[in-house]
Amino acid sequence: MLPGDPRTPVTILTGWLGAGKTTLLNRILREPRGLRWAVLVNEFGEVGIDHRLVVRSDEQTVELSNGCVCCTVRGDLVEALARLRRRRPPWFRRRRFDRVLIETTGLAEPAPLLRTFLVEAGVSAAYVVTSIVTVVDAANAHAALMEHAAQEQTALADLIVLNKSDLVDAPALKALRDRLAALNPAAAIAESVRGDLPLEDLLAAGAPRALDALPPTHDHGEDAHDGIGSLSLRCDAPLDELKAKLWLDGAVRLLGPRLIRFKGFLHLADRPYRGVLQGVYELYTVEAGLPWVEGEPRSSEIVFIGRGLDRGFLQRGLTAAAAN
Secondary structure: OOOOOOOEEEEEEEEOOOOOHHHHHHHHHHOOOOOOEEEEEOOHHHHOOOHHHEEEEOOOEEEEOOOOEEEEOOOOHHHHHHHHHHOOOOOOOOOOOOEEEEEOOOOOOOHHHHHHHHHOHHHHOOEEEEEEEEEEEOOOHHHHOOOHHHHHHHHOOOEEEEEOHHHOOHHHHHHHHHHHHHHOOOOEEEEOOOOOOOHHHHHHOOOOOOHHHOOOOOOOOOOOHHHOEEEEEEEOOOEOHHHHHHHHHHHHHHHHHHEEEEEEEEOEOOOOEEEEEEEEOOEEEEEEEEEOOOOOOOOEEEEEEEOOOOHHHHHHHHHHOEOO
């Protein structure tokens, strides 16, 4: 998200049952650092908003003492987001909230939420998902990661919060970090105890990182970790925008549900800025990113996460998208 973007940034907070999402959420709300959050949850009883923060409440909304507001989502996320906007003053006055945080249930996969922000015109014009934060219970992660939803929560994350890290010894913690990095090399990993994550880490999550900053990745087929593998592609030649779009459209159509997540930078011919690619399943966006710095090396760098991905197939398509 570039400076000056009028849309409200959205963070999706997810994680398997008992990972510590509620603890992290309350910590964010207790220490907002001058930010006003609008928090969307399924039911207040499930989330357990710290009672010391509550000023008043009605059937759908809880007002908090620090200026934040929490709303229930009972079915329609689009309507809940529209309801939040109706609570704000006119656009030319100070907004009543600076960011939105959506907390999912432990059994939920984040992908349907992301689809809402990509395909609903009224939502995408007002809100933009800047990061997915997945909380992982370090003490019980290996059992949780046997579940399909937990695997997808991890694969879709921009930031993985390895919570309850004090309950695991150093070798086991390293092994778990390696496993999570293999599942999703594009995500940053932060350790926490009882949700003591610095708010700065959460706010910084989401921007694609250069491949040089990512853990090494390998081609994974059916023998991948938990059935999910990752691979990184690079192309130094500038890309033709139409060819790149045709390649991405074809790739998502042919790979179907095997492709879970893809993100990175595109070096587009005749564009002074990076194209920022964000994709989930068959949906993706390419938006203008930061301008290239004079003299810096330019390349396209993309990380793909999914099941049974073929590096040769994807690399050939990327290479063919180069401008003549």
